[in-house]
Amino acid sequence: MKNILVIGYSSRNIACSANTAGYNVYAIDAFCDRDLENNTCKCHALMEEDIHEVDREEIVRIMDSFKTDFDGVVLGSGFEKLERDIFECPVLNNSVRQMEIVSDKKRFAKELQKLAIPHPETHVATNPPQINTPMILKPAIGGGGIFNKIVTSTDELEYQIDNICKTGNFNPDELILQEVVHGNAASVSMISNGNQATAIAVNEQLIGIPWLTNMPFAYCGNITPMQTPYEKEMIGICEKLCKHFKLKGSNGMDFIITEKGPVILEINARFQGSLDSVEIATGINLFQAHVDAFNGKLPEKPKYQRWGGRTIIYASEKPITISKQISEVFGKGRFADIPKSGYEAYLDDPVVSILAEGNSRNDVMGHMKEQAKMLHKIL
Known part of the structure; x- marks a missing residue:
């Protein structure tokens, strides 16, 4: 397997992981940010089109424009339920039927009730x-x-x-x-092969962080690892759910850790936004682990080597147009999802991600706060 097509609303992290693993990566993405372009052979941006209106014929047209035979396809956020019969190669994702069950919070809650797993x-x-x-x-x-x-x-x-x-x-x-369930937001990153699963990392979720967004429930990133006395209990729940739903590849489970213990919120049965912080903290290549899982092979649980973090800055005060000067600043620091010059972020749109690593949570959070403070002065 050499040529990989990644399709997702924001697929930069998947494409970068695949490129690092040695694949020739092609991408269909809403933005085609600078770092996505730099890590792919070709990418097609959907910004000129209504992403919710993109149909199978349009995806086929774009694939044909790449003039490449693909050995595998990975579907990211926003495209998990794309019809599989348009592809002539393996689709490394959970089935549409699996996605319909686990991604619908109404149906998922009914399954959790049957399994007697705490949920809202x-x-x-x-x-x-x-x-x-x-x-x-x-x-x-x-x-x-x-x-x-x-x-x-x-x-x-x-x-x-x-x-x-x-x-x-x-x-x-x-x-x-x-x-409303009160507590600390967390997630667990899993790799599963349909029968067994390995926990890769427990992550702190950053939700509605005031120095990143004005939206109180917006996803703002992750810090890995999250140290919690409920780690084993959370992993046990995730292993049970991976087996119950016969999930394959990279899957993430979102939790709220309450005073009484973990309460599961949802499953992201695809690559998750925590990919960056997990790879920084563990050193594992999640894309290769994902591919291997579809061949039945699971990794050993990796040891944490450091703390890793990713935060997303939103246009929280006003719309932002990325100037050449701002674009140059992005190119010098440890940023990701880097927009091109001229990109317009409307109010509450994501602008850029900040990556960090360190020897403690404080190191990572401190660096990301400093970078965010600097960016707020120029944005």
Whole structure:
């Protein structure tokens, strides 16, 4: 397997890992950032098109334009349910049926109930219970936390349903209502082969960080490792779920660690945003581990070699246009998802990622804060 096609809303981290592993990488991506271009043979940006309207015929047209025979395809965020019959090579992903079950928070909650695994009480938003305490309204599938809203009454629920449907192009029946679970956000990165699974890392999730975004539930990155007394319990839950759903490749499980223990929120049955921090902290190449898992081979659990981090800066105060000067700054530091000159980030759009490594969590967080402070002065 030599030529790999990666398709995703933001696929830079997957492509970079594949390139490091020695593959010839081609990508179809929303942005085609500078570092994606630098790590691929060719990439096609979907920014000129409505990514939600990209159909199979358009994907086939773009693939044909690469004039390359692919040995494998990896589908990233936003394209996990793309029809597999358009590809003439293996698709290294969980099946569409698996994705439909684990990515739909309504269906996933029912499976968790059968397995007696702690999870938030979940309801269809259009058929809510009596709202006596704050609850969280969110899309049943995807969203990255951007559309999540706290509601405290039926009137507020109706208002926010209308608001999310307008801003996010959702239908009311695509939204769910969950109990608010308080604690620390975490994730576990797994590699599985359909029968067995290996835990690669436990990660701290950075959600709604004020110096990165104004959106209280937006995903802002990860720090790896996360040290928690519940590590073994979380890994046990993840191993059980990987086996139950017969998952393959790289899969991530999101948790809230409460005072009583871990509560699972969702499965990302594809490469996750934590890829950078996991690779920095462990030294493992996650793309190669992912490919090997589809051949039945699992890695040994790696040891942490250092702390790794990735944060995402959003356009939180105003829209931002990337000038040549700003682009040059990005080229000198340890940044990722680097936009080209002229890129326009609208309010609440992601701008760039900051990567860091160190001998402690404080080292990593301190470096990322310093870099973010510097960027806020020039953006």
